[in-house]
Amino acid sequence: MSGVTCWTAPHAEWKDVSSVAVDTPDGLVFIDPLDPPQELGVPDHILITVFFHARSAGSLGGRVWAPASLVRRLKSRGVEVTDPFEPGDELPGGIRALETGRAGEVLYWLPDQRALVVGDVLLGSPFRLCPKGWMRPADHDALREALRPLLDLPIEQVYVGHGEPVLAGGRKALAALVTA
DSSP: OOSEEEEEEEETTEEEEEEEEEEETTEEEEESOSSOOGGGOOOSEEEOSBGGGOTTGGGSOSEEEEEGGGHHHHHHTTOOOSEEEOTTOBOGGGOEEEEOSSTTBEEEEETTTTEEEESSSEEETTEEEOOGGGOSSOOHHHHHHHHGGGGGSOOOEEEESSSOOBOSOHHHHHHHHHTO
16 A cells, blocks of 8 residues: 555654654645654644644644544643544545544544554554553453454554554454454
8 A cells, every 4th residue: 555654753751653644635644743754744734643642743834633622632732733623524635533442542544545543542563452551441341342343444554653563464463452
């Protein structure tokens, strides 16, 4: 699948974090960006999965999209959300924000690339669920149940904020976790 670029950058609170850029008909979209490579250029849109992934969003230019429930918290981090949305809304380039089962976090479905972009709800490759301490009030069983509808999507790739992406067989890797 073309049009997706993933990069990693060092982070003070977590060794390396990943960010994603995707070329869309609506322009260049960065998701959870931290220190993007200069050759990518300036984003037209920035999407944020979860409050903790504001990262460089406030300093890159472009419209900033985030769940409406995060607007106030992101402003306290110096990020002005220009386009608040609700899960299920269509975003630039046909990207969709989907529920994760964690309050205040969404993931993004990139239908043209058959890819998911995930913030904190999934870690790794191999996948594992976020630590229980990151979930209030949900537990791992509830989280698996909330993620199960994703298996209806024709997922090829999964990009995670922490860990290696799955570049082929993403649905199968996700199924192994959520049906366990």
